[in-house]
Amino acid sequence: MRIIISNSSPDPIYEQVGKQIKAQIISGELQEGDSLPSIRKLAQELQISVITTKRAYEELEKEGFIDTVGGKGCFVAMQNKELLKEKKMKSVEEQLSEAVAQAKKLGITLPELEQMLQLLFNEEAE
């Protein structure tokens, strides 16, 4: 596991921790059943408060990314792959709709936008 905290980031620290663990679960770096460091250990390692770490874990648990087993600690939860994919699709959709809104403001037409997208998509593929 790898977590980097930035003090100049506008995101609160618990969110930074949560986001990074989540990203590593989605990318598969952290696998189902992998054990996570204890709340207190993680607080010590990151030099942040116990409450902040606890909150990060609680949010992850609420979203179903991790499970807490009493007396044993926290583990990466069984992931519903379909659900994960859906979540990722949703984020792509959101960013696209932002781009569409911007384009409309600037008077860019749909064919122009499609062309742009095609160019970008193929660039990525290379």
Added chain:
Amino acid sequence: MESVLELKNVRKNYGDFVLDDVSFTLPQGYIMGLVGPNGAGKTTIIKLIMNLIMKNHGSIKIFGLDHQEHEVEIKARIGFVYDLPNFYDHLNLRQMKNIIRRFYRTWDEAVFQQLTDRFELPLKKTMRKFSRGMQMKAAIAIALSHHADFICMDEPTSGLDPVFRRELLDLLYELLQNENKSILFSTHITSDLERIADYITFINHGRIVFSRSKDEVFENYALVKGGKELIDAEAKRCFAGIRMGEFGFEALTADVRLVKKQFGSDVVIDRATLEDIMYFSNLRGEHA
């Protein structure tokens, strides 16, 4: 959640200084920072907790027990660091330790040895020749050598250089690995707290300004900057303290959402540090 320390409506009247209506709770397993400017009442609170001075009103419970009725058993479980360590000048650290260890049934010589090694403290040098920093380290080593469940420290980082202050934080993190240990420490060096503290209790002019989790504090407080023309009587109510400059104002808000609603993008909103909170809250005190 069980609390290790609970103050309720505590009052201490010194005539020229009154500490009043002080209430706060520290849950077991966490660390609380007691902050405030010089003369705010931090040391008075710690002395009251340690039953070194008598309160005029209110109740103080430690480990769920009245701190006066059960003083002896409570103190056996507290590791205490006073802001001016008072050692006997003519003794060396080993002799000093031999006097103090007799007060604690749970004294652990091995832990003391370990800590004095770690802090590089000479055992045979007389206390008179100890620098302020070394005296503080000695006091901390002694406070941590009897497996105390509650560590209570008054300004433990004053007189210490940044390197040792970090080492002390590391040590506190190690202690907190055990969820039965709790820590209260007062300081005006707020950067120490911005890392480790779970709870912040801010005191000013003998009164509690707030006592809440550090995350909550930083989610609600913010520094706001903008043009002078924005400040009118209505706007002033959003702020806990304002500093007017020639080219604009800078102010502290305890309700960042309200400010966002009221001013939108007319102002710049920055994260407030504990130092900002301390400074601006004091401004209001002066003008009130």
